[in-house]
Structure formats: C-alpha cells, structure tokens
Amino acid sequence: MNYYLAVDIGASSGRHMLGWKEDGKIITREIYRFPNGADERGGVLTWDIEALLSHVKHGIDEALKECPEISSLSIDTWGVDYVLMNGEKEISPCYAYRDTRTEKVIPEVHGIIPFNELYSRTGIQFQPFNTIYQLYADKKAARLELATDFLMMPEYLLYKLCGVKSHEYTNATTTGLIDAKTGKYDMGIVKALGLPEGLFRELSQPGTIIGEYRGVKCVLCATHDTASAVEGIPMEGDEIFISSGTWSLLGAKIRTPITTTASMEANYANEGGVNYICYLKNIMGMWLVNCLRSELCPDKSFSEIVAEAEANHFDHTVNADDKVFLLPDSMKAAFDSQLPHPPKCMAGYFRCAYRSLALSYKKAVEEIEHITGKTYSSIYIVGGGAKNNFLNRLTEELTGKKVIALPIEATALGNLKIQMEAVN
Numbered sequence: 251m252n253y254y255l256a257v258d259i260g261a262s263s264g265r266h267m268l269g270w271k272e273d274g275k276i277i278t279r280e281i282y283r284f285p286n287g288a289d290e291r292g293g294v295l296t297w298d299i300e301a302l303l304s305h306v307k308h309g310i311d312e313a314l315k316e317c318p319e320i321s322s323l324s325i326d327t328w329g330v331d332y333v334l335m336n337g338e339k340e341i342s343p344c345y346a347y348r349d350t351r352t353e354k355v356i357p358e359v360h361g362i363i364p365f366n367e368l369y370s371r372t373g374i375q376f377q378p379f380n381t382i383y384q385l386y387a388d389k390k391a392a393r394l395e396l397a398t399d400f401l402m403m404p405e406y407l408l409y410k411l412c413g414v415k416s417h418e419y420t421n422a423t424t425t426g427l428i429d430a431k432t433g434k435y436d437m438g439i440v441k442a443l444g445l446p447e448g449l450f451r452e453l454s455q456p457g458t459i460i461g462e463y464r465g466v467k468c469v470l471c472a473t474h475d476t477a478s479a480v481e482g483i484p485m486e487g488d489e490i491f492i493s494s495g496t497w498s499l500l501g502a503k504i505r506t507p508i509t510t511t512a513s514m515e516a517n518y519a520n521e522g523g524v525n526y527i528c529y530l531k532n533i534m535g536m537w538l539v540n541c542l543r544s545e546l547c548p549d550k551s552f553s554e555i556v557a558e559a560e561a562n563h564f565d566h567t568v569n570a571d572d573k574v575f576l577l578p579d580s581m582k583a584a585f586d587s588q589l590p591h592p593p594k595c596m597a598g599y600f601r602c603a604y605r606s607l608a609l610s611y612k613k614a615v616e617e618i619e620h621i622t623g624k625t626y627s628s629i630y631i632v633g634g635g636a637k638n639n640f641l642n643r644l645t646e647e648l649t650g651k652k653v654i655a656l657p658i659e660a661t662a663l664g665n666l667k668i669q670m671e672a673v674n
Contacts, residue, residue: 252321252670252673253269253319253320254268254269254320254322254666254669254670254673255267255268255310255313255320255322255324255466256269256323256324256471256662256665256669257309257310257323257326257407257665258325258475258659258661258662258665259286259302259328259403259404259475260286260327260328260496261286261328261496262285262287262496263284263286264283264285264305264306264309265282265283265309265659265662266281266282266309266312266313267279267280267281267662267666268280268320269669269670276667276670278659278663278666281309281313281316282305282308282312284308286302286305288346288348291343294343294345294349294351295345295346296344296346296349297344297345297346297403299333299340299406302403303410306325306407307411310411310464314466321466321669322459322466322467322468322469322672323411323463323467323469324408324468324470324471324473324665324668325404325407325408325471325473326404326472326473326475326477326661326664326665327402327403327404327407327474328347328403328474328496329421329424329476329521330347330377330425331344331345331346331347331381331384331402331403332381332400332401332402333400333406334388334393334394334399335397335398335415336396336397336398341393341397347384348379350577351391352378352383352384352386352387353378355383355387355390356378356383358386358390359382359383359386359443362442363439363442365514366514369513369514370509370514371429371430371436371439372423372427372428372429372436372439373430373508373509373513374425374519374521375517375519375531375532377532378573378576380424380426381425381427382425382426382427382439382443383426385425385427385443385445386443386445389443397446397449398448398449399449400449401416401417402421402422402424402425402473404418404421405417405421408460408461408468408470411461411463412460412461412463414461415451416454416460417450417451418454418455418456418458418470418474419433419453419456420472420473420474420522420523420524421472421473421522422453422522423520423522424474424521428453428522430509430520430527431507433453434453435450435453455470456470456471456473456477456668457469457471457668457671457672458470459672469668469673471664471665471668471669472664472665472668475661476499477521478660478661478668479493479632479660479661479664480493480503480528480660481524481664482632482658482659482660482661482667483630483632483656483660483664484656485630488502488503488504489626489627489628489630490502490615490618490628490629490651491629491632492611492629492631492633493632493633493661494536494632494633494634494635494636494638495535495635496535496537496540497532497533498532498533498535498635499528499530499531499532499533500531500533500614500615501518501528501529501531501618502530502618502624503527503528504520504526504527504622505526506527507520507527508520508529508621508622510621513621516617516618516621518530518531518617518621519531524668529622531614532571533570533610534570534607534610536634538570538575538581538603538607539552539555539604542581542585542600542603545580545581545582546582546596546599547596552638555597556600556604556638556640556641558597559597559600559604559640560601560640562593562595562598562600562601564594564597564598564599565601565605566589566590566591566602567602567605567606567609568585568589568602568606569588569606570607570610571610574587582599585599585602585603604638604640604641605644608641608644608645609648611629611645611649612645612648612649615649615651626651627651627652628651628653628654629645629646629649629651629653629654630654631645631653631655632656632657632658633660633661636657639655
C-alpha cells in the first residue's frame with residue numbers, strides 16, 4: 251500500500267490528510283489540524299509564517315509516526331499571498347491579503363496599465379488584494395530592493411522543507427501577472443510596472459517532483475487550493491462548481507480563456523487548473539457568517555445558527571460582495587449600513603447573510619451561462635459550506651439548478667490525486 255500526505259491550509263485552519271487507494275478510490279484520514287489566521291501587528295495584517303511552518307512540520311511528524319513509509323507530500327494554500335526572500339532569508343513582514351496597503355497603489359498601477367488591458371492579457375478578475383498590487387506596493391515601499399525571490403505561500407513552505415524554490419502554475423495565475431494564453435509570466439506587464447524581472451522564474455506544472463523531506467518526495471500539487479479543490483470534485487461532465495469556504499469560488503471548467511469585455515465586467519477570472527482553465531469568480535462566502543458568529547454568538551454551534559436562521563422571517567438582503575464586508579471593524583454594523591432597518595434578533599442577520607449569498611450565486615450562474623453560451627444543469631458544492639442544507643436549498647430554489655452537495659475534503663482529494671499520478 252502506498253501512502254501520500256496532503257497538507258491543505260486555508261485562511262482560517264490547516265489540516266494534514268493521509269491518503270491511499272482502495273479499490274480504485276482515494277481514502278483519507280485526518281492526521282492533524284491546526285488554527286490559522288492573520289495577525290494585526292502595528293496596524294497591518296500579517297501571517298505568522300514561523301508558526302505555519304512549525305505546524306506543517308509537526309503534522310508531518312505525526313503522519314510519519316502513524317505511517318513511516320509515505321511516498322510523497324504536497325502543500326496547497328489560498329492564493330495571492332507570498333513571502334519575499336533575500337537569498338535564504340525572509341524579508342519581513344509577510345503581509346496578509348486583507349491588509350489595506352494596496353488601496354493607494356491601485357490607481358497608479360491602472361494609470362500605467364489600464365485594467366481593461368490587464369484583463370485582456372491575464373484574464374484575472376479585479377480584487378484589491380491581487381498579487382500584482384501587493385508587489386507594486388512592495389516596490390513603492392522599497393521592499394523589493396533586496397529581494398531575490400518571491401515565493402507563493404505553499405511554495406515557500408515546500409522550499410523550507412526541501413530547499414528548492416519553485417513557481418507553480420495554478421498559484422501563479424492568482425498573481426494577475428500570467429499571460430492567459432501562454433500560461434507564462436507576462437514580462438511586458440512586469441517591465442511596465444518596474445518590478446525586478448529576476449523574481450519571475452520559470453513555472454512548473456502540477457505533478458512536478460521538486461525534492462525530498464525526511465525521505466518523502468515533495469511534489470507540487472495544484473498548490474492553489476481552489477485548483478486542487480476543482481480537481482478533487484467527482485463531477486459528471488463539466489458542470490458549475492462552488493468551493494464554499496471563507497470565500498465561495500463559483501465557476502466551471504473551460505478549455506480556453508475568456509477575456510472579453512463582458513467577462514471583465516462580470517469580474518470572472520481565468521485561473522489555472524490541471525490542463526484546463528478554472529473560470530470563476532470570488533463571492534464573499536462564509537466570511538460573512540464566520541465574522542457574525544465571532545461577534546454575536548461565538549459559543550453557538552453552526553447547526554444552531556442555521557436552524558434559527560431558517561426559522562426566522564427577516565427577508566431583506568444585501569449585496570454580499572460589497573466592499574463594506576471585506577474587512578469591517580464590525581460585521582453587524584456593516585450589515586446595518588446596507589439594510590433599511592436592522593433585524594430584530596440575531597438570527598435575522600444570519601438569515602440575511604445566507605439569502606444574500608444565495609442571490610449572489612444566482613447572479614453568478616446567470617452571468618456564466620450568458621458569457622459561455624452554455625446552459626448548466628447542476629451545481630456541485632464542496633467545502634465547509636456544503637454541509638449547510640439551508641443555503642443549499644436556497645441556492646437550488648433561486649438558481650433552478652440541481653444542487654449536489656458533497657461535504658468532502660475536495661481540496662485534499664485533489665492534492666492527493668495529483669501526487670498519486672506524479673509518483674506512480
């Protein structure tokens with residue numbers, strides 16, 4: 251029996267999943283789980299990369315205790331964030347994507363290259379935290395002057411394990427610096443923005459073996475967690491998917507990038523997948539609910555929250571993707587600012603959040619069908635949000651599509667699938 255280890259790290263938690271095959275099916279077992287989250291230090295949001303690396307190593311140690319013969323391991327994380335390096339030394343701090351440092355530089359970037367041109371070249375939706383804006387903010391702050399490398403978060407962690415610096419294709423597409431047609435860094439954009447050209451190395455595809463850690467092969471899976479999640483969804487045909495976590499990523503697999511004006515205006519991204527394009531958009535997702543829970547009822551279980559929201563009758567909604575919800579001091583206050591009147595009780599806020607998310611899904615489904623010219627019959631939902639029967643029912647009712655909710659660790663499954671194909 252061959253065993254493999256997937257380290258799947260999200261913005262709020264990470265997990266080590268041991269995987270193997272039985273009767274042609276991937277079986278998984280959780281070995282280790284740890285918390286994650288951005289820290290506010292000196293008025294900025296940062297990642298504690300030392301703690302992340304410590305958790306990664308500890309989880310590998312635990313896996314090796316249970317299974318001394320592991321064939322390979324790989325790491326996936328959220329996209330856009332990175333660690334600047336000066337040789338073998340990190341340049342601190344490591345900023346988190348929700349930090350507001352890009353706000354001042356976005357107009358300057360678009361003054362050099364208008365966004366419609368950026369989109370026509372990269373096919374990446376506008377988000378204020380895209381790597382392109384983060385790197386330009388680093389340039390303005392003189393943080394790139396000593397930088398020899400920038401490593402996306404999973405590639406940084408893999409480098410710390412096996413000593414090899416790499417740039418993986420699916421994660422690189424989240425930078426907003428990849429030519430959608432060639433699948434390589436667009437050096438014209440790099441040069442126009444005055445970014446150090448030496449930072450942008452050759453890209454590796456998912457399935458590349460890059461080194462070893464304690465006798466275990468280190469493999470590049472689709473290191474962007476969304477790409478691994480899509481690869482892990484057992485879809486029948488090409489249907490719509492929603493990877494439902496902190497963010498809800500709604501989209502479909504397509505064969506060639508779509509960089510039309512209509513696609514740009516709908517804010518769809520052409521992100522890298524495994525031999526296909528993940529055509530998708532970010533929807534605010536469970537961030538809304540998680541923040542409301544932390545603020546209003548931290549001791550209440552999600553099952554209680556969902557039941558109370560379903561029984562409530564507050565029927566006003568908000569635009570779930572309004573920037574007011576991105577990093578509010580108070581999520582409750584953010585909802586109050588967008589409603590004609592606040593809910594009379596706590597459950598009303600959660601009902602509003604779930605109904606607003608379902609409406610965002612409905613709008614996104616209509617957009618993707620219009621842009622691709624294809625009618626889809628089903629929506630596959632994976633991730634933590636797949637367990638929410640109330641939201642699933644709302645989504646089915648509003649979109650008119652069959653919802654297939656799969657409360658599986660799709661990201662870990664995709665990570666493991668790629669490893670198995672690479673090592674065997």
